[in-house]
Amino acid sequence: MAVDLESLLLEDETPAHASGYRDHPPRMGFFTDTSVCIGCKACEVACKEWNQVPEDGLNFTGMSYDNTGGLGADTWRHVAFIEQRRRVAHQVSGEEVQDDGGSLRWLMSSDVCKHCTHAACLDVCPTGALMRTEFGTVVVQEDICNGCGYCIPACPYGVIDQRQGDGRAWKCTLCYDRISIGVEPACAKACPTDSIQFGELDELHHRADQRLAQLHAAGVSDARLYGRDEGDGVGGDGAFFLLLDEPEVYGLPPDPVVTTRDLPEMWVRVGAAALGIVSVIATSFIGRRP
Amino acid sequence: MSQNEVTRDGLEHTAPGREATVGVNTGAGEDVARPRKGRRGGEQPMVPEAQFSSYYDKAIINSPVWEAPDIPGYLFLGGLAGASSVLAAGAQLTSRPALARAAKLAATGAVSLSFAALVHDLGRPARFANMLRTFKPTSPMSVGSWLLSAYAPAAMVASLSAATGRARRLGNLATAGAAAVGPLVATYTAALITNTAVPSWHDGYREMPFVFAASAMSAAAGVGLIAAPSEEVAPLRRLGAASGAAEVALTKVMEKRMGLVGEAYELGKARRYGRLALGLTSLGAAGAALCGHRRWLAQLSGAALVAGSALERFAIFESGFVSAEDPKYTVVPQRMRRAARTAG
Ligand code: SF4
Ligand code: SF4
Ligand code: SF4
Numbered sequence: 001m002a003v004d005l006e007s008l009l010l011e012d013e014t015p016a017h018a019s020g021y022r023d024h025p026p027r028m029g030f031f032t033d034t035s036v037c038i039g040c041k042a043c044e045v046a047c048k049e050w051n052q053v054p055e056d057g058l059n060f061t062g063m064s065y066d067n068t069g070g071l072g073a074d075t076w077r078h079v080a081f082i083e084q085r086r087r088v089a090h091q092v093s094g095e096e097v098q099d100d101g102g103s104l105r106w107l108m109s110s111d112v113c114k115h116c117t118h119a120a121c122l123d124v125c126p127t128g129a130l131m132r133t134e135f136g137t138v139v140v141q142e143d144i145c146n147g148c149g150y151c152i153p154a155c156p157y158g159v160i161d162q163r164q165g166d167g168r169a170w171k172c173t174l175c176y177d178r179i180s181i182g183v184e185p186a187c188a189k190a191c192p193t194d195s196i197q198f199g200e201l202d203e204l205h206h207r208a209d210q211r212l213a214q215l216h217a218a219g220v221s222d223a224r225l226y227g228r229d230e231g232d233g234v235g236g237d238g239a240f241f242l243l244l245d246e247p248e249v250y251g252l253p254p255d256p257v258v259t260t261r262d263l264p265e266m267w268v269r270v271g272a273a274a275l276g277i278v279s280v281i282a283t284s285f286i287g288r289r290p
Numbered sequence: 291m292s293q294n295e296v297t298r299d300g301l302e303h304t305a306p307g308r309e310a311t312v313g314v315n316t317g318a319g320e321d322v323a324r325p326r327k328g329r330r331g332g333e334q335p336m337v338p339e340a341q342f343s344s345y346y347d348k349a350i351i352n353s354p355v356w357e358a359p360d361i362p363g364y365l366f367l368g369g370l371a372g373a374s375s376v377l378a379a380g381a382q383l384t385s386r387p388a389l390a391r392a393a394k395l396a397a398t399g400a401v402s403l404s405f406a407a408l409v410h411d412l413g414r415p416a417r418f419a420n421m422l423r424t425f426k427p428t429s430p431m432s433v434g435s436w437l438l439s440a441y442a443p444a445a446m447v448a449s450l451s452a453a454t455g456r457a458r459r460l461g462n463l464a465t466a467g468a469a470a471v472g473p474l475v476a477t478y479t480a481a482l483i484t485n486t487a488v489p490s491w492h493d494g495y496r497e498m499p500f501v502f503a504a505s506a507m508s509a510a511a512g513v514g515l516i517a518a519p520s521e522e523v524a525p526l527r528r529l530g531a532a533s534g535a536a537e538v539a540l541t542k543v544m545e546k547r548m549g550l551v552g553e554a555y556e557l558g559k560a561r562r563y564g565r566l567a568l569g570l571t572s573l574g575a576a577g578a579a580l581c582g583h584r585r586w587l588a589q590l591s592g593a594a595l596v597a598g599s600a601l602e603r604f605a606i607f608e609s610g611f612v613s614a615e616d617p618k619y620t621v622v623p624q625r626m627r628r629a630a631r632t633a634g
Contacts, residue, residue, distance in 0.1 A: 035312045063346045070348055080345060088312050124485060126432035127420040146420045147413015150431050153354040153486040153614065162355045167413025194308035211308075218311040244312075248621045251345030255624035259485050259492055260428050266481040266495050267427075273480070273499035274473035277373055277507060284529035285380045 015117050015238075019132035027136035028179055029238035030188065030196060031204040032110055033211060034250075035088075035223065037195040039108035043077045044068065046190035050175065051076065054163070070251060071111055073163035076172040077187050080250050082107040088244065089219040109250050110196060112187070113138070113159045113172035114227055115238030118258040121151035121160050121171075129169075136201070136238055137174040145169055156234065156256035174238070201238060208242060220244065226252065233257030342621045350620040351487045353611055360411035362607035365479045366600045367404035368438075369506030370513065371397045372476030375445055377510050379469035380525065382462075389526070390465075392517035393510065394449035397468065401442050401475075430481040441475050444468040476506035483610070489620055490554040490613035491606070497544035501602075504540055507533035508571060509599035515578060515592025520585050527578045527588070530595050534575025537602060538568055550622055554613035555605065564605035571598030 016024040047053065056074035061067050064081040071078045087103045115137045122130040122138050129145035132138060140151075140160070147167035151160050160171040175185035179198075183189075188198035197204060208225055215223040222244050227237030233256050247254045295302045344350075354361075378393035409418050421435040444467040451461025480502040484495035491498075511530035515523060541564075545552040555564055577591025613619040 033308060036308050036310050061346075066346075070345075072352065082345070120487065123426075123428040124431065126424075126426060126429045126435060127417075128424040128426070129420070144417075144420055144423070145414070146417035148421070148431060149355040149411070149413065150429065150486075152352050153356075153488045153491075153610070156351065156487040158349060158351040161352050162413055169413075197308070214309070214311065220312060246343060248350070248617065248625075249343045249345065251348055251350060251617075253350050253620055253624055255628040256487075259487055262492070262495055263428060263430075263481070263485055266430075266484055266499070269496065269499040270474070270477045270481045273477040273503035276500065277376055277473040277476060277503050278469075280507060280532065281373070281376045281380050281510075281525075281529060284525040284532070285384050287524065287528070 015119075015132055015136040016134050021132075021134045024134040024136075027201040027238065028174065028199065029115060029136070029201040029204060029240070030112060030174075030185075030198055031208045031240060031242070032112070033195050033197065033208070033242045034107065034109035035195075035211075035215060035220070035242055035244055036193045037079070037108040037110060038193055039065065039079055039081055039106070040192060041068075041079045042190040042192060043110050043187035043196055044075070044079055046186040047077045047172070050178070050186035051173070053170075071113070071157075071159045071171075072161040073166075073170040076112065076170075078111045080107075080109045080111060082109075082245070082249055084245070084249075089221070107244055107249070109241065109243065110187070110191075111250070111252070112239050113174070114157055114234070114240070115172075115174055116258065117230065117235030117238070118260070119234070120154040120156060120258045120260055121169075123258070123260040123263075124150045124154040126150060133174075133176055135174070135176075135179060137176065137179075138238075139173045139176050140169055140171060142168055142170070154259055156253055156258065158251075204240075208240065211242060215242075233261070342618065342625060344617040344621065347617065349615050350617045351614050353614040354486070354488065355413075356411060356607075358604065358607060360407040362604040363600075364404045364407045364411070365483070365502070365603040365607065366505075366509065367400040367407065368479050369476040369502055369599065369603075370509040370596075371400035371404065371445065372441070372472035372474070373503075373506040373510035374400065374513060375441075375448070375465075375468035375472030377514060377526075377529075378448065379465050381522070382465055384525075386518070386522040386525075389514055389518040389522040391449075391452045393514060394445070394452045394465070394468075396510070396513045396517070397445045397472070398449040401438070401445050405438065405442065430478055430485050434475075434478050434482060437471060437475050437478060441468060441471040444471065473503075477503050483606070486610075487620075488610040488614050489551045489623065490548065490560075490609040493548045493551045493623070494544045494606075497540055497547065498606075501537065501540045501544055501606075504533045504537035505599045505602050508537050508574070508595045511578065512574060512592040512595030512599065515581075515588045515595070520583055520588070523588055526592075527581065530578030530591065531575045534571045534578065534595055534598070537571050537599070538575070541568070541602065551613055551619050554609040554616075554619060557612045558608065560605050560609035560612055563601045563608060567598045567601035567605055569598075570594045570601065574598055 054074050066081040068078050084105050088105050119138045129141045145168040160169050163170050184198045188196040226243050227240030230236035374393045374397040378390045381390035409415050426432040444464045447464035448468050451457050477499045480499040483491045484498050511526045514526040545555045574591045574594030581587035
């Protein structure tokens, strides 16, 4: 049986449909507009409470108001704090004028699993523990995961991780339990500024485009959408962002690509190398017997 | 969330909520936003392509949770087993019984150990059987689990038959079967590690299968050189010399072609293991070529080839952690790729 890897990996349809759902609800996702985030971390707390995510270390990083550090098995929402000696476009931030004439600005951004259209974690999971839901989101089934750890280095965003003492992989479920009964995810519900907006992905795209135009018109020329482009290396994100600086400033990869995009060529080369073993060893047996 | 006050005269203090425009000068402070002479406005990205900003130097991707010696050991043992099975078939076809027997036993020992290492590295070892819940060509680990479950029994039957001298016909069949699947067992692990976001693994995906193939053959030749009697080692001498040389050369090509990411092979443990691997494999290959009928030299060369092959896998494994932990190796190549795309 010839398996058409290309079409398995890069099918041009909704992720839920590609995964075999024939009658499914619209794709749901997040638009996280970081320009209105106030860094209150209500999302981090709400996520932990609702999903009963264990404590992730009572650390003091000493680097900023961010003592969480980054996403992991026990951190499914993470608010990044960036301090820059720059202003947001023409904004003057009160007393914070620096000697060099620049003012101090804070960028805050609530990071989360991207629920990729082409999700590397899901592709590489050997047990099928990671699955696509009818909403097009990506979820780990904790009763199946055997802790092989393959999904962890496969994720181009550094989202999913192994829980210490548990052995299995954990990440944001996009509150599968909540959205299944029509309730918005805990993090979005708790967000006081609507920085985290939950909804149908199509509508969120539309809203984000409008917001971007609004900010550009206001002179915030650095504003950009991240993960919005369905032509990017992961086929677009189910959870996408409006950022005010380069992605890497927020700890996000600037041009992520799903690793399985290169897998067909990898398999061809694995096969060629295997044939190489057979032919080299066969050749070494050719020759005069002593 | 509502910020508005409802009064008798209608809404007051209406706040713009998520429509709030940031970045507009409201006149609340001294306007120092005028572009300054000789400087660009603050909103311009000031980072040249070769440099980059990071989030407090934190890694972008999460480092693998795979551990040494389990996983590098698994890469090495899988290679040794797979190539040994081919060697065993070749030896049997050319009537070299001692070599055939040794290679079969090596294959069985290696695959058993590698299986143990794999299960031991699982977060939930008791759930190993879930690996065979499904077959996913998009997951090299799934493909590998199926390959191993076809290969391991064949290798075991082949070596049992060789060791006891019983069930010859079944033994021959198993020998052939193990030789057919063995090469894939040896090389699929290249897809396993390159099919990740780890820069120094993924970026080597074009060469890695061939590096692994060469390394697998030199390990198998090495074990053969140690175990086989002098009158049967001629093929191993050719194989050891050729595959050792190929392993060294292909590794260099792979590291070179990775560009900036190749640096990860020159740091920390990856560098130490890599240097040792290079030295031992070179010595082993030279020794195999020149040992003639001196059995002690053949055995010494064989040992060097085996150790070199193992250290090579440890070097590759460790480089992955170097390249995963420093955001530079993720960000800079991606920025360059993006810049090339927007330019072209
Ligand atoms: S962001 Fe990572 S963990 Fe989330 S769906 Fe994409 S690949 Fe999977
Ligand atoms: S750790 Fe669990 S979820 Fe991740 S790839 Fe392995 S089985 Fe799948
Ligand atoms: S959607 Fe649910 S699981 Fe995901 S970050 Fe928000 S609260 Fe946590």
